[in-house]
Amino acid sequence: MEFANAPRFAPEYEQAHEQIKKGAIGKAGVIRLRRGAPASSRNGEKCIFQALGMREFDWLRWTFGEVERVMAREVKYTNESGQIVHYALVMLRMAGGAIAHVELSWAEGTEHASFELTGDQGMITHDSRESTPIRWSRGEQFLSPTFPEMDQMQRQREHFVRCVQKQEVPCLPSRDLLAALDIASAARESVRTGQPVTLMQGGDEG
């Protein structure tokens, strides 16, 4: 089983993962992730932590290990035209000690994602809105070309094919998917109780 549309297949997230593993920022401190998309009438029934947050939660776990504690707050508003503005702030304490901030927003003009990864030896930042190599303006219209070999879905499909052909082992096994789902439900639980939710005992007491 594989999970579609994970940012570990997006080149910028894959590169950031590799840099962290290589020690580029040293000991991780505060990790900030943001993902946003426009408000929509179709998000009404959806859980924002699952629909929008899974990719960030999976990437965090993949890169920094297990999550110890989750605190989340959420706001939701349906305007006159039936569009649902939905926004959540999640704070995660990783078992390894790093502190992560995940902003999930259905309140944006366009889709975007960004990260800021800080540690005691450096910082890596990325913002999808500032990574457009070609901007084509025609009056109000902006065109942004895509690059097939950098396309996240395409990379994931190719990986899947290689797994079926047994040339590669799946890099996102179902247990990782379940772990990311656990984080999403911990966030939901935290919103419900108004208190942090502990997933496991970790390393920040040491």
Place this chain on the structure above:
Amino acid sequence: MKVGIISFAHMHAHSYATYLQKHPDAQLIAVWDDDSRRGEEVATAYQLDFYEDLQAFLQSGIDAVIICSENAKHREHVISAARAKKHILCEKPIATEIADAREMIQVCKEEGVILQVAYPVRFAPVMENVKQIVQSGALGDILAIDGTNHGQMPGGWFIEKELSGGGAATDHIVHLIDLVRWMLQDEVKSVYAELDTRFYEIEVEDCGLVSVEMESGVIVGIDPSWSRPKTFPTWGDVTMRIVGTKGTLDVDVFKQHALYYNDRDSKLQNLPWAVDMDERLIADFVQNVMEDRPPSITGEDGLRTLEVVKAAYESHRLKQVVTINKVHFSS
């Protein structure tokens, strides 16, 4: 109007001194410092009379003081100045303990002097504009604010708990909370915080995240970390994403700068060209004193922000959300 500065321990004193000297209605004439070497140096640099004795300084003919001593000394200096009937601009945070802040406010009230707390970001034209947009209703009702006040690690007394009261949480949470309270006319209801020391071998926290709910239900995220690398092109940032029912506003208060690729010193530098907020803060304080107006940023504003910092430390200790118990004043 004649002004004196109590201590140059906080580096903002230099900026305040510069703008006092530029101000046509203010005369900076005296400095007191418990570090006499520092006091004599700045007295020479700004052509001031240096006093080693605080009472002599307070009797030097000044109408107002700016207090830039270490956080834990604010209480003593504010109370001494108020007893001598001097108007006061006090660097933030107002104090390191809630009881101290309360006493400072009470004494200034008794003596009938202005106690203004230095939250200069309110005076950044960018923030005034943002406040106007928020209060005009153009964003609809505000639902959430996600803010950062990052910095580089300041060192010195800022990382000595007895003098500073704490690290990054003490230094930086207050700015964001002050801006949120000021824009939304709302108070903090509950606080959750994860704090840690992960960047430097120091005794105070150097990073963290804070999650706040306001009384109105607005949710707020704050990152007060000293997480800017040594190679970062400026001291830090104040940013906010403000989510309303009708739109989302992205704010980067110090975005107005050119970028300098400096080969002479092998570094990258932001060169700000915005209107200086400290200059406007000083002008506001001078005008408040001269026209006998109430302070723009009150002691109670300072106290409310300090309560949130204390709640953040308590939350970090308990690993629980902490509800704010506001200190009320009997009138």
